[in-house]
Amino acid sequence: MTNTGLRNSPGGSGQAVWGWKVAAYLFLAGVGAGAYAAGAVADFLGTGWETASRTGITLGPLLVLVSTVFLIADLGVPGGFLRAGARPRSSWISRGVLILTPFVIIGLINIFLLVWPWHLLQGAPTARLALEGVGIALALLTMVYTGLLLGAVRPILFWNNAMLPVLFLLSALSTGLMVLMLALSLSPAASGFGLHAQLYGLARADALILGFEAVVVFFYLQGCYASPASRPSAELLLTGSLAPIFWAGLVASGIAFPLVYELVALSPASKEVETALAMAASIFGLAGGLLLRYLIVAGGMRVPLKAAGMLLNTSGKARF
Numbered sequence: 001m002t003n004t005g006l007r008n009s010p011g012g013s014g015q016a017v018w019g020w021k022v023a024a025y026l027f028l029a030g031v032g033a034g035a036y037a038a039g040a041v042a043d044f045l046g047t048g049w050e051t052a053s054r055t056g057i058t059l060g061p062l063l064v065l066v067s068t069v070f071l072i073a074d075l076g077v078p079g080g081f082l083r084a085g086a087r088p089r090s091s092w093i094s095r096g097v098l099i100l101t102p103f104v105i106i107g108l109i110n111i112f113l114l115v116w117p118w119h120l121l122q123g124a125p126t127a128r129l130a131l132e133g134v135g136i137a138l139a140l141l142t143m144v145y146t147g148l149l150l151g152a153v154r155p156i157l158f159w160n161n162a163m164l165p166v167l168f169l170l171s172a173l174s175t176g177l178m179v180l181m182l183a184l185s186l187s188p189a190a191s192g193f194g195l196h197a198q199l200y201g202l203a204r205a206d207a208l209i210l211g212f213e214a215v216v217v218f219f220y221l222q223g224c225y226a227s228p229a230s231r232p233s234a235e236l237l238l239t240g241s242l243a244p245i246f247w248a249g250l251v252a253s254g255i256a257f258p259l260v261y262e263l264v265a266l267s268p269a270s271k272e273v274e275t276a277l278a279m280a281a282s283i284f285g286l287a288g289g290l291l292l293r294y295l296i297v298a299g300g301m302r303v304p305l306k307a308a309g310m311l312l313n314t315s316g317k318a319r320f
Contacts, residue, residue: 017087018074018297019221019297019298020294021070021071021073021074022070022071022074022297023050023290023297023298024058024067024070024290024293024294024295025067025068025071025148025295026067026149026150026168026262026293026297027140027274027289027290027319028063028064028066028067029064029067029068029140029145029146030101030143030146030168030171030172030175030176030289030293031060031062031063031172031175031179031286031289032059032060032061032063032064032065032066032142032176032318033060033064033138033139033140033142033143033172033176033203034057034109034139034143034172034173034174034175034176034177034179035055035056035059035060035062035063035104035176035177035179035180035245036057036059036060036061036103036107036135036139037056037060037135037136037139037140037143037173037176037223037263038052038056038176038177038180038202038281039052039053039054039055039056039058039060039180040053040056040057040132040133040135040136040139042056042075042137042198042220043128043129043132044129044132048083048194048197048198049198049201051187051194051195051198052180052184052198052201052202054079054115054179054213055180055183055184056176057107057110057111057112057114057115057132057135058115059179059180059183060107060135060139060176061104061106061107061108061110061111062104063179064100064103064104064142065104066108068100071093071184073160077272093149094147095145095317096145096253099138099141099142100142100144100145101133102138103138103139103141103142105222106131106134106135106138107135109131109303110132110135114128125250140169141157142172143168143169143173144165144168144169145167146168146172146293147164147165147166147167147169148165148294150164150297150300151164151165153300156233156294156300156301156302157224157227157230157233158224158230158234158299158301159231159300161220161222161223161224161230163216163219163220164282164296166216167213167216167217167220167292168293169212170209170212170213170216171289171292172214172289172295173209173212173273174206174284174285174289175285175289177202177205177206177209177273177283178206178258178282178285178286178289179282179286180202181199181202181203181279181281181282182278182279182282182283183204184198184199184202185199185275185276185278185279185282186279196275199275199278200265200283201231201250201264202278203262203278203281206258206262206281206285207259207262207263210255210258210259210262210285210310211259214255214259216228217250217255217292219237221237225238230301232301233299233300233301234299236296236299236301240293242298242299245294245295246289246291246295249287249288249291250288250291250292250295253287253288254283254284254287254289254291255283255285255287255288255290257281257284258280258281258282258285258288260279260285261277261280261281265277265278270300279294
């Protein structure tokens with residue numbers, strides 16, 4: 001990356017170039033990859049997980065496709081997205097195109113051959129699991145990539161943090177499970193015992209991942225606060241203009257609320273996950289996943305940076 005056009009907003013309220021479109025792109029790409037991975041793993045589990053598997057495999061590539069709409073909108077013209085794939089050696093957008101494109105292709109092939117309109121893979125478990133194994137690998141790359149994309153912007157040390165890809169990976173896995181839980185809870189067959197069992201398993205997995213995510217958020221912000229260069233960004237979230245969104249939107253509603261619901265649903269006194277609880281936890285958790293990306297994007301503050309003895313250009317549109 002040789003040119004960044006990021007500038008801080010007046011009054012020290014974070015960078016002013018990337019906003020909700022980039023946050024939505026990062027969020028939907030992560031959710032889609034997480035949903036596909038969850039669906040493919042559910043297929044590995046075999047009998048009893050068919051609904052969760054087919055739903056996750058279907059939602060995954062479709063959500064990633066939708067995410068590119070927000071990226072194209074931020075780039076300004078559709079041609080910008082096509083040209084973005086031509087510079088993989090110097091651009092993380094290009095590398096992202098080379099990751100997302102095969103993921104979507106594999107995902108669509110998976111849908112057409114397993115879910116609709118053909119069912120050729122149902123009688124070929126080895127081929128199905130091989131295809132889904134490749135899809136899971138690409139999904140994991142997609143989840144990590146969303147963090148590496150921001151980390152490539154050197155002047156914003158709030159993003160240039162080794163824990164950010166880990167945070168986005170965990171959030172993508174969690175929101176992928178949540179969108180799957182939401183889809184299952186809205187299913188006409190939501191009252192069936194088999195669907196409740198799948199919701200129970202998804203909630204059990206998500207509670208574990210969401211707990212890890214909360215720990216990573218804590219250490220990520222602690223590390224950013226400890227560094228003078230990234231402390232202003234951490235302060236924006238903890239005590240500054242973004243604090244209400246961080247504490248009420250992300251911590252309370254997006255992490256604590258769904259985690260408590262999932263832990264209650266998993267308590268020994270609970271025999272199965274209530275559909276309403278799964279739906280509420282999923283909605284709040286998905287909103288929290290979107291707010292996490294927005295807070296990370298909006299909270300980034302540029303610091304002076306020199307490369308090869310020259311100040312980086314700070315005019316124009318940001319380039320990855």
